[in-house]
Amino acid sequence: MTTQTTAEAETKTKPLTGAEILVRALVDQGVDTIFGYPGGAVLPIYDALFHEPKLRHVLVRHEQGATHAAEGYARSTGKPGVVLVTSGPGATNAITGIVDALMDSIPLVVITGQVATHLIGSDAFQEADTVGITRSCTKHNYLVKNVNDLARVVHEAFHIATSGRPGPVVIDIPKDVQFMPGPYIGPEEAKPLHTYNPRTKGDPTKIAEAIALLATAKRPVFYTGGGIINAGPAASQALRDLAHMVGAPVTSTLMGLGAFPAADDQWLGMLGMHGSFEANHVMHDCDVMVCLGARFDDRITGRLDAFSPGSKKIHVDIDPSSINKNVRVDIGIVGDAGSIITDMIAAWNEGGYKKPDLADWWAQIETWRARNGFAYRKDPNVIKPQYAIERLYELTKDRKTYISTEVGQHQMWAAQFYRFEEPNRWMTSGGLGTMGYGLPAAVGAQMAHPDALVIDIAGEASVQMTMQEFSTAVQFNLPIKIFIINNEWMGMVRQWQQLLHGERYSHSYSESLPDFVKLAEALGGVGIRATTPDELDAKIMEMIDSPRPVLFDCRVAKEENCFPMIPSGKAHNEMLLGDDGTDLDSAIDDEGKMLV
Amino acid sequence: MPPRVNEAIEKRTFAVLVDNEPGVLARVVGLFSARGYNIESLTVAETDTANHASRITIVTSGTPLILEQIRAQLDRMVSIRTVQDVSSDPLGIERELSLIKVRGTGEQRAEALRLADIFRAKVIDTTHESFVFELTGASSKIDKFLGLMEPLGLVEMSRTGVLSLTRGID
């Protein structure tokens, strides 16, 4: 990883300052892009950046935007995202994105400035206890009080952020340490401070057991998650091979979309609260469930004691604490999903297992598919939100497209109606459900893939949370497309108020909306509005063809609900469907109302 | 999955070897508070200066599933080197130190001293009407002794919490 630079030769003669050590370490870690915002406590670092052409710095408009942009960069490249912010408010503004990255296992290295060491604890100007505040929302964090530790810490931070279950790492650097001269050591020489070597290879005995169980299954399913994406493209390929070998259906969490191609016959679509009818029924009725890199989150399981009652469960996860956390499994295998899937394939071949006869199972699955749980009523005069996403998909599917989303109904419809064939093309806030994630995430993805078509499928409420990053896109000539499914409601909130709170729509109407077209123009981008189904395709094409950032105000039906829906506290086979006329008010019992 | 409510609560002692660095105790304690785990006692001190290692002994309780989680959650922390389940280890030893002040005169005072002798508690301070005893042993033994001192004029006590080690050569 070490790159030979002229700076390297100079180091031997002239000691670097802490700020220069940091910048040098970033370059040696292969970083090319930093998302940041300056301030008093990071000025020496900004000074060092001034002299380093290898690092592109993207000036965001709010530090939360920097963290989500870094997440978008990381998710779309598989490389860690890097953030640089100042002390105090810079660091606190970054917290939402740090928690988001922790929940979704996204590798980030977040560098925060801190007041000088002798001022720490004195309530100095812009002092915040950053390591204290971020202790519970990082995978690990550091306060570097001695410049001699700095290079080691930075290299170790990258190792920790990217290995095992990835996550955010914060490095808090006091301003005096940034000025102090100190030694530089490269990634190879740096002796780690901690012995952090998570297990990647799965236990062969358990893998053999798992394969033996899978080979006898009559109704198997692969339930996959973001862990496959994190394990790299080879893991997605291995998943495809394993699935084809066994012939079992494949479903995925929100975070895992793209690991298995949507075009494949074995694909069931996403599972969970707003998952496909067939995926949820398969989960409920299967006899062997193979969970690969997912974590039995409550959005997936629904009611726990009714979750897939008749199945034996195999769980592959890099994080031992994910195994048996929510659901007791029969075989837990700790390690990297890619490595374990490859070993499973080898074990299958060595065991001489043959592709089982799953004809009955598939016949059953076809009846669920035929129910077409995503069906919605089209309207010739009004754009249905589902229709908007279907059209967006049809008109963009043959391009190199990256999709991010905000949070709400539009996010679920995007997961249902946009189809992904490859990993790393889909960026969404799953665990934390952060409104405002999508626009900056698109900025990050577009920085990493300048020639790709990057679209944020947004809601009109969410997008206003980090709207200002549109300016960042304008500044850096990033032609991101913000496709706003504008239903004039916090639609997901409205849907819950309808189902759980007697249609009392308390503070969920998007009042005083800006004119998004004028807003786009004011910010230096392009604004487009579509209001009827007939004009939609042409307007979408206009958006795609624009070389500039676009805000697309897609006016859709206002009160559409997102189905299927597993109501809180219900089991997978108790889904509500859009067109089955269920009395929605009575669908959720009192116990369910307590859940989120 | 069996309903968790019916699972019995068990007590468990974990010996946790950590990197001795600022904030490491806060990390461990923060994990317990963030996830709603119990801490019944906790001790910490540097035990290996050359290797920058400290040892934390935590007594906690929960259902078997929760205890398994606690262990896994500890295990994955970057600052934690090893986690040992001392209570399920047949070679595990657990001891606690306590200081106990008892106030009384006459026959009560004599009885306190007799019982202290039976428990092999040491007298480390005395006045005409009080003792401070030092007692080391399993927590249950200390509980027992405290129970006996209660009617004899127990005033105050201080306990270290459990320390642990395994028997044998390694």
Ligand SMILES: Cc1ncc(C[n+]2csc(CCOP(=O)(O)OP(=O)(O)O)c2C)c(N)n1
């Ligand atoms: C930062 C944040 N605040 C609040 C919420 C709760 N929440 C979830 S969805 C939603 C409404 C989103 O509305 P919009 O962006 O218009 O999307 P829609 O559901 O209408 O598609 C809200 C308020 C959240 N997820 N994130």
Ligand SMILES: [Mg+2]
């Ligand atoms: Mg909306």
